[in-house]
Amino acid sequence: MSATSSGVDVHTLEGAVRRATRAPSVHNTQPWRWRVAPGRIDLHADPDRRLVATDPDGRDLLVSCGAALEYLRVALAGVGAGSRTTRFPDADDRYHLATVTVRAGHAALDDANLYAQLDRRHSDRRPYDAGIPAQLVRTLARRARTFGAELVAVDGRAREALVRALDDAATGQPYRPGYLAELLVWTHRYAGARDGVPCTAVPKAGPDHDAGHLNRFPAGTLAHRTALEPDAGTLCVLTTAADDRTDRLRAGEAAAAVLLAATAAGYATCPLSQALELEATRARVQVAAGAIGHPQLLIRIGRPAEYSGPVPETPRRAVSNVLF
Ligand SMILES: Cc1cc2nc3c(=O)[nH]c(=O)nc-3n(C[C@H](O)[C@H](O)[C@H](O)COP(=O)(O)O)c2cc1C
DSSP states (O other): OOOOTTTOOOOHHHHHHHHHTTTTOOOOOOOOEEEETTEEEEEOGGGGGOOOOTOSSHHHHHHHHHHHHHHHHHHHHHEEEEEEEEEEEETTTEEEEEEEEEEEEEOHHHHHHHHHTTTTOOBBOEEEHHHHHHHHHHHHHHEEEEEETTEEEEOHHHHHHHHHHHHHHHHHGGSSSTTTHHHHHHHHHOOOSSOOOOGGGSSSSTTTTTOOOTOOOOSSOOOOOOOOOOOOEEEEEEEEOOOSHHHHHHHHHHHHHHHHHHHHHTEEEEEEEGGSSSSSHHHHHHHHHSSSSSSEEEEEEEEEEETOOOOOOOOOOOHHHHHH
């Protein structure tokens, strides 16, 4: 395979795209398409994969694609390639989210250090035994800031208010027309499907499963503790100063960087978006977080319960299906 003027061959670029598709996405919809050309990779949103009832304003779709964009940069850095990102490079194409130009030998150290985490990070929906130390919150917040986002850990009374908002969203969202049908489609895929949330990634029924703030999916098969102990994970809110498409994309990039760094530090993580998909609970999240900015995603981070085994890997579409 011949190297291009960037010094990185197309086969290697396709390999980086394959690693990027390990990124988290809402309901594992993987709402992205990629174009690989000599020395560059383009990221496009796939609007056919938007969850129209769950995600009416398309925030989750853009956050998911932002996460994949950061995964791509980490994947490139892991093979020693540097990258430069231009967001929304084509004013006439709103689905063309980014162009990443690639150069061999200019990898960012921060990104390269996270390479090993791309396959290790999984959404863990079980309750956690403990939250994360304040020092790690600061480190993760610093990382989020490099993407123009703020990460706030919510404690005490504000946390209780946040959990109530999450629970109310879990109770109220099923009344939105089309929501339950969408949930059913993405949690009960056909045999051999390479997208959606498999039951192996969702905890079994039990007292914890009923806590709406932990889990929005029907009970699955993942073993977890059955004692009714409250989740002790740290609840973080990721915000941005404004709320346009670039902010949402950048929030997704920041989310991925935070998830990967928390995984590297040995913690379990889970993105939570349900409370942000409804106007009323979204406003309450904003108040609870004491945020001046716009909440884009919640992230629960903590020490997994001692006897919890690993979360099984969720499927991904073949790279040939996501390349133009
Ligand atoms: C924007 C976004 C929103 C998400 N919202 C939730 C959520 O509300 N609840 C949840 O349990 N997981 C949520 N997830 C996690 C996805 O379900 C998960 O990434 C996907 O099923 C793939 O599994 P993995 O993260 O283990 O690779 C969200 C992920 C993203 C990127």
